[in-house]
Amino acid sequence: MDRRVPLLEEVNVTPDLKLKLPAFAENVAVVRYALGGIADVVSIEEQLLADIKLAITEACTNVVLHAYEDGEEGMLEVDAVIEDGVLTVVIRDTGSGISPRPDSPGLGLGLPLIATLAATLELGSDDVEHTEVRMTFRLDEADEAP
Numbered sequence: 001m002d003r004r005v006p007l008l009e010e011v012n013v014t015p016d017l018k019l020k021l022p023a024f025a026e027n028v029a030v031v032r033y034a035l036g037g038i039a040d041v042v043s044i045e046e047q048l049l050a051d052i053k054l055a056i057t058e059a060c061t062n063v064v065l066h067a068y069e070d071g072e073e074g075m076l077e078v079d080a081v082i083e084d085g086v087l088t089v090v091i092r093d094t095g096s097g098i099s100p101r102p103d104s105p106g107l108g109l110g111l112p113l114i115a116t117l118a119a120t121l122e123l124g125s126d127d128v129e130h131t132e133v134r135m136t137f138r139l140d141e142a143d144e145a146p
Helices: 026-036 046-067 110-117
Strands: 017-022 075-083 086-093 120-125 131-138
Touching: 017 026, 026 046, 026 075, 046 075, 046 086, 046 110, 046 131, 110 120, 110 131
Parallel strands: none
Antiparallel strands: 017 075, 075 086, 086 131, 120 131
């Protein structure tokens, strides 16, 4: 049974970063590195950058481990947009969707961890049924602290 639901809000903005890579473990590091490059352009507090990288790693690792059946090749897509002090990252795949797997090699802590690290987390699918994990991070939180 397909449990995909449309995301609540579509983002129709040209991404500041767009990656489309084979869903291989070694490409998770490529995504981390690319998103880390955002810190070279935008001032991001070190702890926040570490949280962003961890959340991105978890989402990308979920694609690599869970999106495609053994032996099936697929893609890992990443879009990132910075707008109004918010970084929005979308991790997308064309695999089997988000559903519990009794044979999962993980502990099932990835999505709860992402939800803790990100300001918002949405799970769903895009208009062509690609699974999406969309997360946002407030880049200006440090400026608002007392």
